[in-house]
Amino acid sequence: MKSSSEKQTNRAKLDSDYMRLWAANQRRVHGFILTLLPYGLDADETLQEVSITAWEKYADVANDIAGSSEAFVKWACAIARFKALDCIRKRSSSGRIVFSDELVEELAILQESQAEYLESRNDALIGCIAKLSERDRNLLRGRYESEMSVKQIATAVGLSVRSVYASLQRIRLSLLRCVEVTLDSGSV
Structure with missing residues (x-):
């Protein structure tokens, strides 16, 4: 029989392993959930419910996962699928338009099959954005992070609306080419 201190040490190790895996993979699990639930x-x-449930049940699967990010993500996404279905069922009784259980299952299967590709594409995009000039990154931040209108951006940076549209189009095409080249070269 294990002593109290051995149980505490074992639990502390499990918690530490869980937190490391959760921190490294939370974004992937959140991305999976976003494909199933249309409302942010x-x-x-x-995601919060999945985090709590996964933490509570991690001791049951820790040996099977054995520190593997891929195994952890699959397991956490399975929990997320059930939590998303619960959320959908609750929302459907409130009169809100929601996805059917069948569609959620199809989306989950599709997302799981493309998760690695989408993660690589996202990593490539982050690298490509880092290569942009500060001016171009600021235009992207204004448009996509701050959700400013093109007119607001034009006013803020002292350019015409047409110039901002043209710049954003040029940046998008540049990012698309950069991501494609990065993925084709396998450098992600």
């Missing part, structure tokens, strides 16, 4: 707040709440 629902997805955020579901």
